[in-house]
Amino acid sequence: MHSIERVFEVGEALGQLTAEAQTSNQDTIDPIVSFQYYCSSNALEKAELLLAQNFSALTDLASPHIFRALAQVPMADLGAFPLLLGARFLTGLSDSSTPISWLQRNFHKIVSALESKEAALAPYQVLAREGLLTAINRAMGDGVTAFRHATKMALSLEERDPIAFAKVRESIPLAHALTALTYAHLDHYDLAFHQYRLCEIEAELSHDIQEISRGLGGQAYVSALQGDMRMAKDKTTKSLEFQSNYPGQISLGKISTDIAAIYLDIEQFDFSASAEGLDRIGRDYLGVESWPRIAYAAALTDLHAHGPLVAQAQLNEVLWSSASRPPIVESLHNLLHALQAKLIALTGDFSQPHGILSDLDPNQPTVILASAQLALLEGEFEAAATLALRAEETVAKQFPAAHRFRVEAHVYAAIAALRLGNVEVAKQQGARLLGAMQTLDLFSPISFVRQTDLQELFALLERNGHTEVLSLLSDLPLCGPTVQIQQPLSDTEGAVLRAISAYTTVPKAATALYLSPNTVKFHLKNIYRKIGATNRKEALAKARGMSLL
Structure with a gap:
């Protein structure tokens, strides 16, 4: 890929050529420059064909240039070329100056145009179509539709004709990455990890260091999200080593690796390091599509560094600021608002969380877990035990690789059993909890219960021989409610x-x-x-x- 300066140099040279020379040499020039020329000369059919053949270059690395090229074409003219229309929308989505009203007004129109185009496309052009539909629906908050198109794209790649897809070989890693991020947004971490691995493998075949970096960073990111911190550490190390081999040459995969590193710092109880990592990303991170995952890490850091009141206030500010951004998929919406409810409950306020959770999907594991935590804090131990069991079953059936959810369910189930006097059940759940934490190096899911509850559970487990993990947990700055009694009881x-x-x-x-x-x-x-x-x-x-x- 040419640098920006090189693009402009080629562009100036291109302007000195005759129209005939321009047309005959487009295929040998940087696709960005060719695309700009076709758009400026209203050769939109050629521009759309070039887009399909160079999907990766024209919708990912160089989106600002493509945004400017497409912005000069009247929307009425783009209507006959759905791939161009989709690219115009996608690049506009990544441009912060694009009004949210424009995005909302054109979203359904563009999706309908793309969906109606399927029969007229060659097999390799379908890749661009499905990629655009995946990215657009995901970025506008429709996770269900994005999942459907991502799965279709993954199947088309799996069953592809090597000859037909040779024309878009360079775009195949991006297609895997688009699919992977969609799966990750929806908590299907095993599928996401596999797609990022395919992104890395396909990129290695074409020696594309940008896409190799994206694949490595994506694997680190997904491992951290799902809670397999041993895998996350290994993949983060490999990603950072690869990036260091190409100083100044890699832009893809860096943010994913940075997020994974922050989650690793949190699990190692190094909250100063996680705060520094967040500062490197920048606290104004709403322009990053994975901003909900950053917000979650920031809340965990604030929770341990400053307590639930500060963590809740910071998260509320982020949620308020995000109102001016495109909507996020439902699973991420549930994740953040369930987290908001849990932080508020830790302050001793139990009325607000009920209202927050009532507006969320009660079948989502994040919502079930928040409801279990609330019941536990309120002293409704039977309800807490039932909800914890329901969360375990939901995760096992629908999200088997979501280890964070599973560990959090174990801690609620163990404490609820202990409070109900079911000591044997508490021992069993506690043993499962400690085993999972030790295997995964995952400890943050126990942050949302009272310190006194954990101490009693750990004391019970220690009497039963579980000492190795308990000694490590003694270093964890546990976070409980900050409410203090004003007048001591007699x-x-x-x-x-x-x-x-x-x-x-x-x-x-x-x-x-x-x-x-x-x-x-x-x-x-x-x-x-x-x-x-x-x-x-x-x-x-x-x-x-x-x-x-």
């Missing part, structure tokens, strides 16, 4: 609180304490006032959040 009030938690009714608590029911009620009123509760259920939930129980 010894008698503390005893009443513990008795109410254990015996559930005033008469039983009074009998256990050798007090009259009226005396217990009197102390309960004082407890409610000091804790800031209006009823027994709320008082017990807040007391657990304040580590009083």
